Amino acid sequence: MQDVQDIQKKLPLLITTGEPAGIGMDIVLMLAAEDKLQDFGRPIWVTADSSAMQQRADELMTVGALKNCPIWQTVELSDNNNIEVNDFLNQLSSQVSDDRAFVLLDIPCASSVVCGQIDINKSAMVAKQLEVAHQLASNQTVAAIVTGPLQKSALIDADIKLLDGTMFSGHTEFFMQQSGCEKVVMMLANEAMKVALVTTHLALKDVPAAITADNVRKTVQIVIDDMREKFGLMQPRILVCGLNPHAGEGGHLGVEEIEIINPVLQAFIDAGVNISEAMPADTLFTPRHLANCDAVIAMYHDQGLPVLKSHGFGDTVNLTLGLPYIRTSVDHGTALDLAGRGNASATSLYQALNMANEMADKSLTSST
Structure with a gap:
């Protein structure tokens, strides 16, 4: 049984960066630059636009918020919404030379990202992050979802709907409906x-x-x-x-x-x-x-x-109880005025990752 637990404990924590014009990417990069993503004993996967992530890293280095650029391995996802887990994992088969690297699941935006400027044409990309997260958590490819902030109004203005056809009302309702929870x-x-x-x-x-x-x-x-x-x-x-x-x-x-x-x-x-x-x-x-x-x-x-x-x-930390998987979240919004400036705090994201990690470990203990 211990061997099974050791394998399961290595399942990744998945971070969705949410609204690309906000601070979701900033706080991931800040933790990565401080080597704090290594604190959880698990791989860290992140959903974002790879070009936007590199651009944000450059911007944060320019203002002195990052002393060096974090390292990540990019995995490109297929255009369809059905993720073939084996094919997906095969893309990660090559060893990453630096153990500080996180895995970036590339979900492209419709156009380039400008810090602090909401563009509803990017809302489909934000919704796709949540779809990917739900699928990977549902099939137990990841141990938990940790959500960064999204701009709810942007998804509503883009006419993004929940599964039941109603207006997008937030992470909680999205994951509830996708999971079939009452x-x-x-x-x-x-x-x-x-x-x-x-x-x-x-x-x-x-x-x-x-x-x-x-x-x-x-x-x-x-x-x-x-x-x-x-x-x-x-x-x-x-x-x-x-x-x-x-x-x-x-x-x-x-x-x-x-x-x-x-x-x-x-x-x-x-x-x-x-x-x-x-x-x-x-x-x-x-x-x-x-x-x-x-x-x-x-x-x-x-x-x-x-x-x-x-x-x-x-x-x-904000968390959703009653889902068939673990979901935690930061307790703040997109902070559009702080994006790319180096003034955002990554404390809540760190705490959300820490709680997700502890819950994943305790879930294993309580199920054995």
Whole structure:
């Protein structure tokens, strides 16, 4: 079994650089130049336009952000969307002379890239990166996907659709639909805490209607399953926020806790899960409670994420639970104004790679 594990542990981490006019390529190059891509004990694969990557490296060297140009091995992908894994891997059969090199999966843009300038004609290339990533993760050619930032508005303006024909709404929805998942869960994590969300990008007025027993139940189950399978925690300790102030104050400030949330949580408690009933968020997010907690489930976006980011903005990782593979992401946007200037921070990408690597290792442990 150890031999199998040793082979599997060598599966690559795949980075999608996302919007080419943004800082996705910058932060990869910065980590590569500092030899930090070697820290994970796995090959690193990157999706980008090879010409744009070389151009960005030259620009960063010109401004002094890179002392030397990182090394990569370029692999050209076929025009069709169906990746033949064996043919693909055969292209990597030649040994790379320098172990600092990463593998660049060349996905060409329609035209040359200009730092900071969005061009919707390049949106098809951004979408192709995600398609390639999904396929390589689905067939277990890579251990995990680590996504760089994309410009959602550019894909929408380019009329890029999700699999169900609806407007492109983000990485999470893309990978969910491509994987055939009914529901996934957004979790953000840093050294201080892990916070998962029952609802994500909803107007506050729409949140109460989305707090249904089914939604809460599925969210909790996905968190439990992935804490076990991807974090190696067989008995995760989970705390759950109520929806209302003071968790409803016994029904005086809202009845969602009594009628919806707590009955679901009690069923998990009865089944032996180490999970709380609905707690007031202002009490839950205190050191005393967080010290004995592996994950928090918040009811809505701005209930949980401001607290988490106040404890580590820039060091936080976005991950998607419920997918059949591991996906982590940086916690920042494209930063168009920083592209090519050498001022971007690669900290979040490093943390996202580190978490993906740890989850991949723990997934192996929990499955054996």
